[in-house]
Amino acid sequence: MNTRYFDLINQTFYFPQEEFTLNKDNLQFHNIDLMKLVEQYGTPLKFTYLPQISSNIRKAKEWFRNAMEKNKYDGKYYYCYCTKSSHFEYIMNEAFKNNIHIETSAAFDINIVEKLLESGKINKNTYVICNGFKRDQYITNIARLMNNGHKQTIPIIDNYEELDLLQEQINGKFKIGIRIAAEEEPKFEFYTSRLGIGYKNILPFYRKQIHENKNVELKMLHFFINTGIRDTSYYWNELSKCLKVYVNLKKECPTLDSLNIGGGFPIKNSLHFEYDYQYMIDEITNQIKKTCEEADVPVPNIFTEFGSFTVGESAGAIYQVLYQKQQNDREKWNMIDSSFITTLPDTWAINKRFIMLAINRWNDQYERVLLGGMTCDSDDYYNSEQNLNAIYLPKYNRDKPLYIGFFNTGAYQETIGGYGGLHHCLIPQPKHILIDRDENGFLATEIFSEQQKAEDVLSILGYNTTTVQEEK
Structure with missing residues (x-):
């Protein structure tokens, strides 16, 4: 019986596609090894492929x-x-x-x-x-x-x-x-x-x-x-x-x-x-x-x-599944290390669907899950892939971290999400990198913005960060 995540994707869609391929059991986007990006920059991570x-x-x-x-x-x-x-x-x-x-x-x-x-x-x-x-x-x-x-x-x-x-x-x-x-x-x-x-x-x-x-x-x-x-x-x-x-x-x-x-x-x-x-x-x-x-x-x-x-098709976002919560007999919640409301606001505001795929562990067995964000808002979730009416991902394993990617997110998400400003529950804005190719086709990456720090948020809110730190 074909129970691997790869089998599910291969049987459900035409795969691989022009921009999506596999390197062993890791996903590649335009021949970019996404796991290498994760290893170098961490998550949550936003990227733009220029x-x-x-x-x-x-x-x-x-x-x-x-x-x-x-x-x-x-x-x-x-x-x-x-x-x-x-x-x-x-x-x-x-x-x-x-x-x-x-x-x-x-x-x-x-x-x-x-x-x-x-x-x-x-x-x-x-x-x-x-x-x-x-x-x-x-x-x-x-x-x-x-x-x-x-x-x-x-x-x-x-x-x-x-x-x-x-x-x-x-x-x-x-x-x-x-x-x-x-x-x-x-x-x-x-x-x-x-x-x-x-x-x-x-x-x-x-x-x-x-x-x-x-x-x-x-x-x-x-x-x-x-x-x-x-x-x-x-x-x-x-x-x-x-x-x-x-x-x-x-x-x-x-x-x-x-x-x-x-x-x-x-x-x-x-x-x-x-x-x-x-x-x-x-x-x-x-x-x-x-x-x-x-x-x-x-x-x-x-x-x-x-x-x-x-x-739109130039950008994506990568998250790590931090933890899985079994809330009842049927619902398993995979909790990501960021927030959908703040980083992909169209998923919450207008129920927009992006391409969502696992970044790694494609040869592992899959399970049906719900995806939850880190805020305390009940609307901070993503619960269905466009054509499956459900989300299937490699099974959660505490000892084998799972990373997921949302793709073609390049239009509107930064401005609607309030880039550089305050976000719901003060969830920090993710690190953002730019990816380009030189004249020989080799990849070049650079950090456009670091993940938001507490000092950045407190400054926007009007707090004197120096005083707060001294009092601590």
Whole structure:
């Protein structure tokens, strides 16, 4: 009878896969020996594998190049990175090796853009697409960027007042886009996105505030679907409505020449994950071209905003199972040396599932378990793998430490988890390392941040750490 953990994974999934292989009974991620990382840096440990960022960008560019050639599409493609997925400098440094553009969401993003310009990571030809609801500081920062000469900045109008606010601070003529307030999926509690301007209101808005405005040039229509780019009737229906708005607007606005299809590609969240990226891009490109030809208008340049797709698959987290608690006849709790609430907040907040695998002991027998975090919160747990409705791991053995990994965690987890700040029950933030490859393909690792110390936390809380230590 096949009772090893390896047998379970091999029979349940296609294994090995491109990024997941075995070295004896230890897991490798992109040929990185994860147990060696554990031995060198300990746990809990977060890591970012930088080459995966460039790899995904190159793949997307190739897919769009293929689709445009196949469909004889007479327009250009621009890949934008959504900073909100991860604002870290090491992410930006890797992403902008690939001649891409940037999408911002809030005021401080513009400060990052200015730093990138100063360092030469981006230049005057880099598009800066400014999305989001714009408060005063965001407006001021956008205006400063444009007044300092960055002409490829395009604020995306989210509501009727933003255009007037921008004009008050921007010198001379400038470009804008308009965001469509798409209808949400039927399962949502509301019908229409809170962001953007409704389909039926865009043309009247253009006629009233933009058409005869000599200081403003409408360049882009922005279409964002919250659930991402997926092969569903909902997505194709919303895209169709968007394209109708585009061609009607284009007939009255000659300067309109770009369509931003935001929303993003899904990333791998299971070893069963299947998604035909090339098919989706082919079909989107074909739909845009077909609609424009029928309306007798030129096809737009296509912009995409990929955040999770850019960075999500580059990162992971490794924990040690510290102890097993048998709470009743059926439930065994494996307690990890960190917290899901603080280090992988999406698992708790939106019930998101990541790829979860044992790091070692693949040749040992397996058992069904629940995973618990260290906080005293009853919600600090992870109790099902995406396709198994349960978690199976090598059997707990006090004398043989077990390590587990969560993969493709690179988007949003650090910012939502409050990187560098306070965490629930004051569980310390884990050590974080960066992994790269040199020109010969050899691995190079460096510590980005050490595990949070008591002094760091007490300082945030306002305690005088020196006095506390003296009293002890």
